Amino acid sequence: MSLNSRAIAALGAVVVVGAATVGTSVAIAADQTEHISHTATLKVGNSSVVAEPLCWNNGSPLTEDLQQKCQEDAQDALKNGTLPSSDVEASNTVGVGVSPNVADSGWWAFTNGGSSSSGGRTSLASYAKGPTWSGAQQANKVLNASGKTLVTVVEGDKNSDNPIAVWYFQLNTQDS
Known part of the structure; x- marks a missing residue:
């Protein structure tokens, strides 16, 4: 047959x-x-960059030692230019998004740029539990003068000393 x-x-x-x-x-x-993803997204103008956390302990809080290593790894990656990055002009807007499971845990985001009155650190997202988007801010308010601004996204409970995950992005200032 x-x-x-x-x-x-x-x-x-x-x-x-x-x-x-x-x-x-x-x-x-x-x-x-x-599919459950564990990502953060940096949105600059009309473009975006999605990344996995640089520091992650399989969902468990990062110990003090892991946090120290995380900061060292981030500084090395920033120096070597290996962080997820995006070019930015002062006229762009900048925002951060996270996957829903990160939002359920709670998260916040900030840059190492901004006015001296804010201590050189600008919040992109105050602690939030539930929302997945920070909203957009004018880039000229969150950039630092060096031309390379570090964006940090942290997952965790605001009442805990140890974060669950940390993402780093680099903003490269371009002339308008």
């Missing part, structure tokens, strides 16, 4: 539908309807 091309196509369709049904059933049974 030989199979004709119509029978083969029908069998293929049954296999594809069956696989999709099994995959969806497993996700629903696990109470997970989509």
